[in-house]
Amino acid sequence: MKTLKTLGFVPLMLSLVLSTGAFAREYGKSGVMTQPMRQSEAQMMQPRTFALPGPGQVGSGQLGQGEGVYYFGSLTSIDSSTGQFVVNTEVPGLLGPQSADVAFNTSAGTTMSICFKSLNACDTYFTDQDGWKALNNLQSISSLAAAEKRVIVIGNPETSEVVHVQILYGV
Structure with missing residues (x-):
């Protein structure tokens, strides 16, 4: 019983x-x-600071109104003629997170920071002016597969607009 x-x-x-x-x-x-x-309402309204991997934080990391972090991953390829770069990152999958290549399109107003961990220095460019030139110059020196490059993509989720791209060499 x-x-x-x-x-x-x-x-x-x-x-x-x-x-x-x-x-x-x-x-x-x-x-x-x-x-x-x-979380309390006050904690949810506070702007968040996103630290880069490693001992130092490059830039302020403050996000503007309506902006958020899209993805964090490794840079796998770039195409300066179309203003597109591909990031290998974790995306939601059927059985949990899975690794996938995600393509991002930039616009004329997108800023790109290229940072070097060994020098602890960053250079910021607009993608329509010198950003793609600088990235192509770096790619001619060493291929994308030669060094680890971490990427943070910041944008507006409502409009799918990429606002800022931060590429960190030498992770």
Whole structure:
């Protein structure tokens, strides 16, 4: 009889928990489902600073109104004639995050920072003027596969506009 009660009680509790639609990470660490842990409104409104990998932070990292980080990954190819570059990054997949190449198109107003970790220095260009020239010069010196290049793409998610690209050599 005890086994029958247990067999009936477990599916009932499981269906009750699954019907709430809440993930386990939303609840406190005490193990009881009392109240979801949520950020306060003040924390959600604060601008965030995104640090680059490594000991130093290059640039301010402050995001403007309506801007957010699109992707963070490795630079795999560039095409200056079309103003496009390809970043290998993690994207949502059917069974969880997966690695994929994502193409980004730049406009005349997009800025590009090229940073060197060994020198702890950055140069910023507009892509329509000198940005692609500088990147092509660097590619002629060493191929894209020769050195590790990390990329941060910042843009406006509502308009899919790329606002800023930061490329860090020598990660």
